Amino acid sequence: MKTIKSLKILFLSLIIILLLAIISVYLLFKIYNINFAQKETVFNIGLDFDFVSIEDINKYYENNIGKIDVIKYDLDINLNLDNESISAAAIIDFIPLSSSNNFISLDFSSDFENISVTHNEKELIFKKLDDQLNIKLPSNHKDTVQLKITYQGKPDNKGLGSFYITEEKGSKRLLTLNEPIFASSWFPCNDFPDDKSLLRIAITNDSNYTSLSNGVLKEVLLNDDKKTYVWETYYPISTYLVAIYSAEYKHIKDSLILSDDKVLPVDYFLLNEDTEKSIYDLQVSKDALLFFNEKFGEYPFLKEKYGIAEFDWQMGAIENQTIVGIGSKLVSGNRFFSDVIVHEAAHHWWGNAVGLKSWKDIWLNEGFSSYSEALYWENKSGRNSLISTLFSKKNDFNDTRLYDPEGIMFSSTIYNKGAWVLHMLRFEIGEDNFDLLLKEYFNVYKYSNASTDDLKNLAEKISGKNLTKFFDQWIYNGVGFIYADYSLVKEKNKSYLKLNQIQDGYDIYNFSLEVNLVGADKKESVKYYITSKDTIIQLQTDFQINEVEIDPNNWLLANFIYED
Structure with a gap:
């Protein structure tokens, strides 16, 4: 009898400990107001619990005084994952915009060595100051300037994993996650979301690795025990969406018929040995892409691809343009995380094609993509699914404004409240007007950038209603609900x-x-x-x-x- 009683006490104690652990984790997420895509990162990726705030970004931008408009980045990145370093060259074509156009400033945040800056093969004077590379241009430069910058060293791993290396069974893996201002940790750039440009990137690693990036694969070069993958974009891209993944991937080719004469290449790059389970989960993206193609407008990167790379961000995901990153624990063959798969697909309309004019408008990216999840389920299973999706987001955000949010930038507010505000806007202007707004907003601003004011003006034009009060109380000033x-x-x-x-x-x-x-x-x-x-x-x-x-x-x- 004593043994049974002891077992009961032990069992009850374990239950209490488990409940306390669950409550503690829940309170951690509520106190810090972390969005789901970041939650598991805190525990699994081993990064500092130091998320970027809008205030940090505003200070970062204030330091950048030599403004430019980049036309193209041409990057050559040689990886040495054993010592976590790179040897690289960046050719940047740009137009100086500063009134003092003999001086420009590039974002370049890591402590690299052997930096060289040349123009027409002539060395230029430069100074590396904190996170900036300040360069004096020749006085006789043309309207469009090309610089070549070479450098080497160990990139800083900033933010949520701007240059993150893991190891599995003796094999190193690399992922880059630049959002919002950390592309400059591994290449010199104008790290602003509204400066979109074309991209060519050549990634060299050991020959057993597959190296992935944005756009289309132009060629693969073999050199002894090294392999170089050359990728290029046909559409403009923001720096925070530029990506490198390098690992021993298994490549599964697929496709999606969008219309009689338009077929989209769909590529899965998998780490999971059970590829059937992974593909079963990831193919939800094809269904979502097909729906968004009809609902919002034609998939905006049709000449390139829709790619998904599994990576060691565990339970996170990132919308890198045409090569989405999906955490390895999200693919299990059960489709438990289909909302995440749908969300990242939606970003190719909202965030990737229609970009941001400022990080203060980040809710446009995340709110639109989160509401797209609800629209997808409404189309698939009816209005009850729309409402249940929205109700799952209803109370999970802080009482703060959407535009220029206070506190943690990627809090659940911009996702969940953002989705609800778009749902209310749909009610405010009517179903037909809202459907037209989605199409027109995409059509007008694709391959460009939009602000909250741009959305407001377009919604007013389509609906004929004055929406100043609506935007003031729900987006610019209002808190809570x-x-x-x-x-x-x-x-x-x-x-x-x-x-x-x-x-x-x-x-x-x-x-x-x-x-x-x-x-x-x-x-x-x-x-x-x-x-x-x-x-x-x-x-x-x-x-x-x-x-x-x-x-x-x-x-x-x-x-x-x-x-x-």
Whole structure:
């Protein structure tokens, strides 16, 4: 009996310890407000728990004074993964934009050695100062300038893994994750999201490695025990989306028919030995791409590919242009993480094709891609799937604004609140106008960059509505979401809806409110526009109202509480 009692105590103790561990992890994520794509990274990739804030980025940009417009990067990167170093050359074609156009500044953050800067094979004067490479140009340079910069050394591994090397069974693996401002840790660049350019990149590693990047594979060169993969883009790319993956990959070729005469190459590069399970999970992307192709407009990188590379970011994912990175623990053959696969596919419209004018607009990338998840499930399984997807995002964000968010840049706010705000915008301007907005926003700004103001202006043009209040309270200034209590009041054969906003942090939201007026055998849907903290509305019907249903179709980012 004592043994049984001891076992019971031990079992209960283990249960309590497990529950405490789960609660602790949950509180960690809530306190630091980390998005899912980053959560597992904290524990698995071994990086410092130091996420970039908008304030950090603004200071970073203030230091960059020699402005340029890059036309093309031509990179040659020789990898030495054993000592985690590179020997590299970067040829950069650009147009100087600064009023002092004999001086330019490139972002270049690692402590490289043997740096050389030449123009027409002549050495130029330069100074490496902190994260900047300041270069004096010849006084007689042309409007378009070409510089060649050679360097070698060990790139810093910054952010979430800007140059991250792992080892599995004696085989080294490399991934680069540049977002938001860490491309400069391994090549000199103008590290701004709005400066898109063409790219050629040649990656050299040991011959047993496959080296991947953006665009199309132009050639593979063999030299003794080395192999060079040469990739090139036909479409412009932002520096934060430039990628290198180098590992012993298994390449699976696939394709997707977008129309009678348009076939998109789809490539999977796998680390998982069970390729059937991996492909089963990853092929969700094909279904998503096909839907987005119809919903938003033609896949914007049709002449290149849609590639997915499995990598050692464990539970994370990254939308690198035409070569998405998917953490190895996301591919198990169970499709548990299909939302992540769909999200990264959506980024090829939102973030990759339609880029950002500023990191202050980061919610445009993540909010649009997160809402695209919901649209995908709505198309696949109906409106209930749309709502369940949105409800999973409803309470998981901090009370902060979307534009120029405070605190951690990649918090769940820009993802989850961003998705909800687009859902509310759909209600505000109407289904047809919203569908047109998605298509026009993509068509107008693809291969370019957009801001929150650009979205607002286009939405107003399409809908004919003034959306200043909507954008101010939900994007620019507003925090949190609507909390309100309501009641149905009957006095002298008249019925009234009383609604009181009780949220903290933002006194009054103005919003369109759908209400169902319910009688014994009849129901009528009406719409009101709420403009005050405390609202009383006389309800007009030709039947006796027994109850009211507030926001019955779940259009609002709100919690409504019925008060007797």
